[in-house]
Amino acid sequence: MPRSFLVKKHFNSSKKPNYSELDTHTVIISPYLYESYPVPIIPQPEILSSVAYNPITVWTTTGLLPSPLPNDLSPLSGYPSSLGRVSPPPPSDKSPISDEEERIQSKLSDPHAMEAEKFQCSLCSKTYSTFSGLAKHKQLHCDAQSRKSFSCKYCDKEYVSLGALKMHIRTHTLPCVCKICGKAFSRPWLLQGHIRTHTGEKPFSCPHCNRAFADRSNLRAHLQTHSDVKKYQCKNCSKTFSRMSLLHKHEESGCCVAH
DNA sequence: CTGGGGATGGGGCCC
């Protein structure tokens, strides 16, 4: 489910950035974050398989989608397999237009080649028996290309800004690696939050009770339990819930059907 | 089945 209006679903008419510049390097969080963790009981990432902990290689070497972090390497049970949700890469790499123009030029100079092969669009792989057919098709693409669009090479998502795309690509490359358990994250602050699960640090305290939380969102969810007013109401039975997910569960359990 | 905690993902916003 897209959570941003920036995400565009349509797939053609994409503008490809220079991915060699987008691929980010592994980020190791400052060692002081690990100081309160007594003994690393799980192998350090540097002695673990580079295949397992270098997600970049997963897509570039296979082109398909095995799980970047095999389940048996995940030290913490019950992780939602977000990695498994990653969509497979598009079937073919899109080559620059200039390359294809070169190819077409060489075909024009070789009539036999023209008969033997079809003209293929570099953007959507559609093929045409004639050059003019391809040219017409590409005109449509050019119109579409005038609308700014940056598409991900790992999945079919598109973004209106390069920055948004770069941020998204981190969700594939997962450059932030936990030194303790080797789990990889897309952003440093996600890793920091994860490290708190090792250290037990809970910086977010509830003002109404003694509970503390490692994550602000979880504190916010907890605060709802102190509130008399539940934010989420079932449209059918008017029952209210403290969390959207609880309302969804309620609806899925058949309330809406029953009414 | 319900409610709540824990962990995580990911786009947006601000500096």
Add this chain to the structure above:
DNA sequence: CGGGCCCCATCCCCA
């Protein structure tokens, strides 16, 4: 433009 943080959402697990 990038990093850090915010906010929302989701999933899993357990009582």
